[in-house]
Structure formats: C-alpha cells, structure tokens
Amino acid sequence: MTTDPVELTAALVRCPSVTPEEGGALVLLQELLEGAGFTCWRVDRAGIANLYARWGEKGHARSFGFNGHTDVVPLGDKAAWTVNPFGAEIKDGFLYGRGATDMKSGVAAFAAAAVDFVKDTPPDGSVILAITGDEEGDALDGTVALLDWMRAEGEAMSVCLVGEPTSPNEMGEMMKIGRRGSLTAYLKAVGVQGHSAYPHRAKNPLHAMVGLLDQLAGHALDDGTEHFDASTLAIVTVDTGNPATNVIPAECKATVNIRFNEAHSGASLTAWLEGEAAQVAEATGVAIEVAVKVSGESFITPPGDLSALVAKAVQVETNRVPEMSTTGGTSDARFVKDHCPVVEFGLVGKTMHQVDERVEVAQIHQLKSIYTRILQDYFA
Numbered sequence: 001m002t003t004d005p006v007e008l009t010a011a012l013v014r015c016p017s018v019t020p021e022e023g024g025a026l027v028l029l030q031e032l033l034e035g036a037g038f039t040c041w042r043v044d045r046a047g048i049a050n051l052y053a054r055w056g057e058k059g060h061a062r063s064f065g066f067n068g069h070t071d072v073v074p075l076g077d078k079a080a081w082t083v084n085p086f087g088a089e090i091k092d093g094f095l096y097g098r099g100a101t102d103m104k105s106g107v108a109a110f111a112a113a114a115v116d117f118v119k120d121t122p123p124d125g126s127v128i129l130a131i132t133g134d135e136e137g138d139a140l141d142g143t144v145a146l147l148d149w150m151r152a153e154g155e156a157m158s159v160c161l162v163g164e165p166t167s168p169n170e171m172g173e174m175m176k177i178g179r180r181g182s183l184t185a186y187l188k189a190v191g192v193q194g195h196s197a198y199p200h201r202a203k204n205p206l207h208a209m210v211g212l213l214d215q216l217a218g219h220a221l222d223d224g225t226e227h228f229d230a231s232t233l234a235i236v237t238v239d240t241g242n243p244a245t246n247v248i249p250a251e252c253k254a255t256v257n258i259r260f261n262e263a264h265s266g267a268s269l270t271a272w273l274e275g276e277a278a279q280v281a282e283a284t285g286v287a288i289e290v291a292v293k294v295s296g297e298s299f300i301t302p303p304g305d306l307s308a309l310v311a312k313a314v315q316v317e318t319n320r321v322p323e324m325s326t327t328g329g330t331s332d333a334r335f336v337k338d339h340c341p342v343v344e345f346g347l348v349g350k351t352m353h354q355v356d357e358r359v360e361v362a363q364i365h366q367l368k369s370i371y372t373r374i375l376q377d378y379f380a
Contacts, residue, residue, distance in 0.1 A: 002112075002116050003032075003111075003112035003115045003116050004112065005105070005108045005109045005111075005112040005113075005364050005365060005367070005368040006090075006095065006108075006361055006364050006365065008032070008108035008111060008112055009088070009095060009100065009104055009105045009108040009109075009359070009364055010088035010090070010095060010097075011028055011088075012025050012028065012029075012070060012099070012104040012107065012108055013086060013087075013088040013095070013097035013098070013099055013100055013104055014086055014087070014088050014097075015028065015070070015086070016086050017070050017071050017072055017099070017133065018071070018072055018073070018074055018075075018098075019071040019072070019073070019133065019134060019135075019136045019137040020047055020048050020049075020071065020133060020134060020137055021071075021133075022049035022070075022133050023070075025070035025104070025133075026042070026049050026050070026051045026070060026131060026133060029051060029053075029070070029107070029111060029129075029131060030042070030051055030053070032111060032115065033053045033055075033111065033114075033115065033129065034053075036055070036114075036115040036118060036119060037055055037118060037119075038053040038054060038055045038114075038118075038127075038129075039053070039054050039055075040052065040053045041053075041149075043145055043146050043149045044145075045141040045145040046140070046141040046145075047141075048132070048133050048134040048137075048141040048142055048145065049133040050130075050131065050132045050133060050134070050141075050142060050143075050145055050146050051129070051130075051131045051132075052128070052129070052130055052131075052146055052149065052150070052155070053128065053129040053131075054126055054127070054128050054129075054155065055114070055118045055126060055127045055128075056118075056123070056125055056126030056127060057126060058126075058154065058155065059154060059155075059156070060125050060126045061125070061158070062123075062124065062125035062126070062158055062378075062379065063125055063126040063127070063128055063156060063157050063158045064125065064126075064127055064128070064157070064158065064159060064160075064161075064374075064375060064378050064379070065128040065129075065130060065157030065158070065159065065160040065161070065336075065340070066110045066114070066127075066128065066129050066130070066160065066161050066162075066163060066371075067130045067131075067132075067143060067160055067161070067162045067163070067332055067333070067336055067342075068103055068106055068107040068110065068129075068131055068132075068162065068163040068164075069103060069107070069131065069132045069133065069134070069135035069136065069142065069143075069332070070099070070104060070107060070131060070132075070133055071132070071133040071134060071135060071136050071137065071142075072098045072099035072102070072104070072136060073098070073102075073136050073353050075098055075355075076355055077355065080355045081355055081356055082356055083096045083097070083356065084097075085097055085098045085357075086098065088100075090361060093360060093361055093362065094358040094359065094360055094361065095358060095359050095361055095364070096356060096357070096358045097357065097358075098357055099357070100351075100357050100358055100359045101165055101347060101348075101349060101350075101351050101352040101357055101358070101359045102164070102165055102349065102352035102353060102357070103163055103164055103165060103346060103347075103352075105346075105347055105359045105363075105364050105367065106163030106164065106165070106346040106347060106367065107131060107163060108364065109163070109364055109367040109368040109370075109371055110129065110161075110163055110368075110371045111129065112368050113368045113369075113371035113372040113375060114127050114129065114371075114375065116372065117372055117375045117376070121376070121379075123375070123379035124379060125158075125379055127375065128155075128157050130143065130146045130147075130150075130157075130160075132145075132146060132332065135331075135332050139295075139332065139335075142332065143332040143335045143336065144335050147335060147336070147338075147339055150339070156339070156340070157336075157339065157340050158340060159306050159340055159341050159342070159378075160333075160336045160339070160340050160341070160342040161310065161342070161343060161344070161345060161371075161374065162176075162331055162332060162333045162336065162342060162343070162344040162346075163344070163345070163346045163371075164176070164331050164333075164344050164346050164349075165346045165347045165348060165349030165352055166322075166325075166328075166344050166345050166346050166347075166349070167322075167346075167347065167348045167349065168348070168349070168350070169348060169350070170320065170348065171318055171320075171347065171348055171363050171366060171367075172314045172315075172317070172318030172319075172320035172322055172370075173320055173322060173323060174322050174323045174325050174327075175307070175310055175311065175314065175322040175323070175324060175325065175343060175344060175345040176324075176325055176326065176327075176328065176331070176333070176343060176344035176345070177227070177300060177301050177302075177303060177307050177324045177325070177326065177343050178227060178228070178298070178299050178300030178301060178326040179296065179298070179299060179326060179328065179329075179330055179331060179333060179334055180228060180231070180259045180260055180261055180298050180326060180327075180328075180329075180330075181258075181259070181260045181261075181264070181265070181266060181294070181295075181296055181297045181298035181299075181330075181334075182257070182258070182259055182260075182294070182295040182296050182329070182330050183257070183258045183260065183266055183269050183270070183292060183293070183294050183295070184255060184256070184257050184258075184292070184293045184295070185255065185256050185257075185258070185270075185273050185290060185291070185292050186253070186255050186290075186291040186292075186293075187209065187212065187213075187253065187254045187255070187256070187277065187288060187289070187290055188251065188252075188253050188288065188289040188291075189205035189206075189208045189209040189212070189251065189252045189253075189254075189286050189287070189288050189289075190205060190250065190251050190286065190287045190288075190289070191203035191204055191205035191208065191248075191249075191250060191251070191252075191284075191285075191286040191287075192250065193247065193248060193249060193250040194247075194248045195246060195247065195248070196245070196246045196247060196248050197246065199248060202248040203284070203285050203286050204248050204286070205249065205250065205251055205252040205286050206240065206248075206249070206252050207284065207286075208252075208280055208281070208284040208286035208288065209238065209252040209254055209288075211280055211283075211284070212276060212277060212280040212288065213235050213238070213254055213256070215276055215279075215280065216233055216235075216256060216273070216276060217233060217235060219233070219276075221233065221258070221260065221263075221264065222261065222263045222264070224261065225261050225262060225263055227261075227262075227300050227324075227326050228261030228262065228263075228298070228300075228326050229261070229326075229327065230261075231258065231259060231260040231261050231263065231264060232258065232259050233256055233257070233258045234256065234257050234258075235254065235255075235256050236255050236256065236257050237253075237254060237255045238252070238253075238254045239252070239253045239254070240252045240253075259329075260298055261298050261326075262298045262299070262300065264298070265297060265298075266292070266294030266297055269292075270290075270292045270294075273290050273292065274290050277289075277290050295330055295334075296330045296334035296335075297334065299333075299334060299337045300326060301337065301341050301342055301343055303324055304341075306341045306342075306343055307324055307343050309374060309377055309378060310322075310343055310345050310374060311324070312377065313370050313371075313373040313374045313377060314345065314370055316373060317366060317369050317370045317373060318366065318370070322345070331344060345370070346367065347359060347363055347364075347367055348360070348363065
C-alpha cells in the first residue's frame with residue numbers, strides 16, 4: 001500500500017501551525033516516519049519545534065537530504081477566506097488551506113516518496129528529512145538549529161533538496177540553484193527641530209534623508225552576473241511621525257531593502273551604505289545613523305550532478321526542462337548551502353501566503369513522483 005501525499009497534505013494543513021506554533025504537524029510526521037523505520041529526533045530550540053529523521057546508518061557516505069517547513073504565515077483577514085483555512089477542503093481539483101502551497105504539500109510529497117522508497121527499494125545509503133517550524137519567522141532557531149545539532153551529533157547530508165514552491169506558473173518550469181542575498185538597512189537622521197518659517201535656525205533631517213535616499217535609489221549596484229539578475233535597492237518606508245505643518249522635526253527614519261547577487265556581500269554593502277550616509281551627513285550637518293541586518297548572503301550551487309539529477313526527474317515526469325534560476329526571495333537553502341550542495345524544487349507558488357491558498361491535487365501526486373524518481377536515480 002502506497003502513502004497518499006494528498007491525504008498527508010490535508011492532515012498537515014489541518015494542523016494550525018502558524019509560526020511559532022507546532023500545531024501537531026511535526027508530531028504527525030514523526031509518527032509516519034518512525035512507522036516506516038526512520039529514527040527521529042526532536043531538535044527544539046527557544047520554543048521552536050524542529051524534526052530530524054534518518055533512515056539508514058549514521059555517517060553513511062551517501063545520504064540524500066530534504067529540507068522543508070511546516071510552519072505557515074498568519075491567515076490575514078479570516079473573513080475573506082471562502083473556506084476554513086485549516087479545513088483542507090478539496091473542491092474543483094484543488095486542496096485549500098493555509099500552507100497548502102507553502103509548503104505542506106512539498107513536505108508531504110517528499111515524506112510520502114521517502115516512506116515508500118525505503119520500503120520498496122531499501123537504498124545503500126541514508127535518507128534524511130530536516131523539517132523546521134521556523135522558516136516563516138525569524139529563522140534563527142529552525143534550520144539553523146537543525147544544522148547546529150547535526151554538526152554536534154556528527155550527522156550529515158551529502159546533498160540536499162529544499163521543497164519550496166519554485167515554479168511561477170506551470171509545474172516543472174523552474175528550479176532554484178541559488179538565491180540572492182537580502183539586506184535591510186535602518187537609517188536615522190538626527191537634526192535640530194525648529195519653526196518651518198525659520199528653516200535657517202534648524203537642521204532639517206528630512207532634507208538630508210531625502211537626499212540620501214535619492215542618492216541610494218539612483219545608484220546602479222551592478223548589471224547582473226552570469227547566474228543572477230542585477231541587484232536591487234528598494235525604499236520601503238520613510239517615517240517622521242510629525243503631525244504639525246509648521247514644525248521642522250528633529251528626527252527622520254527610513255528603511256531600505258537590498259537584494260543582491262554574488263558581486264556583493266553583506267559587509268561590502270554595509271560599508272557602501274555607511275560611506276554614502278557619511279557624505280550626506282558631512283554636507284548637511286545632520287547626523288545619520290545606519291543599522292544593518294543581513295538576512296542571508298547570496299549563494300549559488302553551480303550547475304552539476306545535483307541540478308542535473310533534479311532536472312532529469314522533472315523532465316521525465318512533466319515533459320519540461322526546468323530553468324535553473326536564482327530569482328525570488330530567500331529560503332532556508334541559504335543556511336543549508338554551508339553544509340552541502342543544495343538545490344530547490346517544488347510546486348507552483350501562485351497562491352502562497354494569499355487568502356484561499358490552494359494547491360492543485362494532481363500536482364501533489366506529480367511532485368511525489370518527481371521526488372521518488374530523484375531518490376531512485378540518486379541511489380541507482
């Protein structure tokens with residue numbers, strides 16, 4: 001009897017696992033995997049639930065790993081949903097619910113594939129699942145905690161597949177071989193408050209901030225690289241909190257987000273931002289502070305054996321050759337890449353994080369078939 005990935009997806013969707021709540025999702029997975037002969041460990045840290053499961057011997061030379069998450073984003077406006085967000089209702093060929101696309105279907109498809117694979121054709125090697133409950137949150141105690149634990153326990157993956165949704169419109173059209181880095185800079189300009197009728201008696205932080213933002217937004221960071229589009233900088237907010245029209249405020253804050261390719265690093269961009277801010281501060285007499293948070297560095301797994309393995313399986317099952325892309329936001333692959341070669345492949349991501357999030361039922365079965373073929377070919 002085979003493991004039904006749609007039934008498993010539905011069971012996971014019924015678990016209300018909004019970050020950081022576990023919601024029963026990892027308990028369900030652990031029961032399934034242990035029943036198939038996997039050894040499981042809960043790797044919880046700082047209130048975050050994580051699960052590590054391994055079939056096969058520890059330290060085997062060949063181990064295929066899967067990384068995914070069962071936590072989901074909040075519902076948004078619950079009244080706008082046409083179905084129970086945690087009901088896993090199936091209608092018109094789609095399974096509805098928060099996390100159906102991102103990414104409980106991906107976790108279910110791989111878990112189902114792995115359970116059937118080790119039962120039907122026990123491989124010469126180990127199959128590993130590293131599942132976190134903190135991908136949609138700060139991601140400080142999710143996959144990072146799993147990798148820290150693996151390092152301490154001598155556990156290792158030879159290669160890893162992350163099951164995030166990767167295709168924009170059609171199943172099989174895209175896989176990810178890397179991701180851009182992400183940096184957020186929090187800017188604060190501090191001047192001297194004064195009357196707007198006497199601007200010479202004040203130091204207007206808004207003028208300095210607007211000048212700095214114009215300088216940053218008008219700068220071309222690069223023209224792109226072989227595998228990446230050009231880096232981008234977006235101004236995401238400007239705040240003064242000033243309700244008066246006749247007062248020059250003392251402070252102004254702004255935030256910019258940079259998505260960058262391998263032509264840069266978090267450190268090099270931080271230095272550039274600080275240099276630009278220092279120039280404006282010197283020219284205006286307004287002090288400008290820069291605080292930076294780097295969510296992840298740019299990385300790429302160069303096309304090779306792993307990407308070819310995944311691409312072949314996708315092509316056989318979908319009749320499409322997936323584009324090897326580095327587009328999109330960040331994922332936990334940014335952590336896994338320091339452990340082993342990693343690529344990403346999953347479902348169409350059209351409705352992730354939306355009201356009435358849903359996944360085509362047929363695609364869940366198709367994804368299980370792709371993951372099964374990947375395992376078969378890897379251990380052939």
